[in-house]
Amino acid sequence: MRGREGMQGRLRLGVLASGRGSNLQAIIDACEGGQVDAVIALVISDVAEAYALERGRQHGIEAVFLDPSLHRTSEEFDAAAIDLLRRHEVELVCLAGFMRLLSPHFIREYRNRIMNIHPALLPAFPGLHAQRQALRCGAKVSGCTVHFVDEGVDTGPIIIQAVVHVLDDDTEEALSARILAHEHQIYPQAIQLFAEGRLEIRGRRVLCHGTKTSQAHDKRAWGAMNP
Numbered sequence: 001m002r003g004r005e006g007m008q009g010r011l012r013l014g015v016l017a018s019g020r021g022s023n024l025q026a027i028i029d030a031c032e033g034g035q036v037d038a039v040i041a042l043v044i045s046d047v048a049e050a051y052a053l054e055r056g057r058q059h060g061i062e063a064v065f066l067d068p069s070l071h072r073t074s075e076e077f078d079a080a081a082i083d084l085l086r087r088h089e090v091e092l093v094c095l096a097g098f099m100r101l102l103s104p105h106f107i108r109e110y111r112n113r114i115m116n117i118h119p120a121l122l123p124a125f126p127g128l129h130a131q132r133q134a135l136r137c138g139a140k141v142s143g144c145t146v147h148f149v150d151e152g153v154d155t156g157p158i159i160i161q162a163v164v165h166v167l168d169d170d171t172e173e174a175l176s177a178r179i180l181a182h183e184h185q186i187y188p189q190a191i192q193l194f195a196e197g198r199l200e201i202r203g204r205r206v207l208c209h210g211t212k213t214s215q216a217h218d219k220r221a222w223g224a225m226n227p
Helices: 022-032 051-058 074-087 104-109 130-136 172-195
Strands: 011-017 038-045 063-065 092-095 114-118 141-148 158-165 199-202 205-208 223-225
Touching: 011 022, 011 051, 011 074, 011 172, 022 038, 022 051, 022 172, 038 051, 038 074, 038 172, 051 063, 074 104, 092 172, 114 172, 130 141, 130 172, 141 172, 158 172, 158 205
Parallel strands: 011 038, 011 092, 038 063, 092 114
Antiparallel strands: 114 141, 141 158, 158 223, 199 205
8 A cells, every 4th residue: 555656736725623623623724835745625524513513614615514313323323424425526534523433334434544633642542532541651752643544443543643641740741732733733744745645554554655755764852653
């Protein structure tokens, strides 16, 4: 798998979000600012009042509330989402605070074409309340991870991570805010690497080829590629 190698035009994104959509906004800003060679074709939320929908509409992006109560099962909900994504010719699905687990059918449909951002250095602290988990365990560093999505919970191959030091007097809110700032940096970077066709999944590892995006090999303390 090498992203979009050989394909023409800007990468078409579909973003799934359940909340305020700050990572969505970071992706929008990077696309509009030319840092990411992509266009957001569609925003989907499972929450009617999610501010992510309003963020999309403010930028002229079609934003759709997909009501879970109208679907008997998660598979039916996912089938409706897949239909929307297909109709908008989405090539890469980006989860941005989407609080539903994707069904195996969804994973198969977009195998190796679904990314997620998680506020921890996976495989440590998967699932909910990752920052709280880090503080309770006395971790000295935490951070965030962009990974491909598989059938597990935060278990897919890791694309890029950013390291954030845990301070002695940290609260969950303070640590979360510092991690979030780095999420907004590395998620657009991971999308750009995919858009450039530079990512290869080899077993549990994601390899990055070429040197078009200099940040991928930057040795700044906050970021790391695999390898």
